[in-house]
Amino acid sequence: ELALKSMRSNNWGRVINxxxxxxxxxxxxxxxSNSIRAAVVTWAKTLATDVGKHHITVNSVLTGYFNTNRIAQLNAKKAEQLGIDQSEVLKEMESRVAVKRIxxxxEYGYLVAFxxxxxxxYITGTNIPIDGGLLKSL
Known part of the structure; x- marks a missing residue:
């Protein structure tokens, strides 16, 4: 609420989830995790409607697979559990993505900066996937 108060007084702001x-x-x-994330994007949609008149936009970025330490840790754990090389886990993950890479x-930063x-x-109340085509739904 403190951040929104400042945004309202400036008649401009950005909230990016x-x-x-x-x-x-x-x-x-x-x-x-699925249920909490769904609640956050629903809250964001409501907030976008509430603060739009103050030139504040509210959007959510739906993150896919990215080359981060967290993904490396998860892949290492999965590789250990399956008794395979970590590169095989990464290869399987990449095969699910339309662009065949994570x-x-x-690249994430470019979207958030925009x-x-x-x-x-004029973009507010949206859920924008950045996933290389991982999602199969519309």
Missing amino acids: VASVSVKEPLAYLAL GEPE LASNEAA
Whole structure:
């Protein structure tokens, strides 16, 4: 609320939520996380309507697979459990993505920078996947 108070007084602001593609296609092994993320994007949609008149936009980025330490840790754990090389886990992950690779962090940054800019002033209340085509739903 403190950030919104400042944004309202400036008659401008950006709220960008980091969410997950699991908002559109829930992951079976992440029931609690799926429900919390769905609640966040629903809250964001409501907030967008409430603050839009103050030139504040509210959007959620639905994150797919990115080349991060977290993905490397998860892949290492899965590889150990399956008794295979970590590169095989990565290869299987990449095979599910339309562009056949995982994203680089700077690619994520480009989208967020755009959403934070004046050029994105008419984009609000949206859920934008950045997943290389991982999602199968519309």
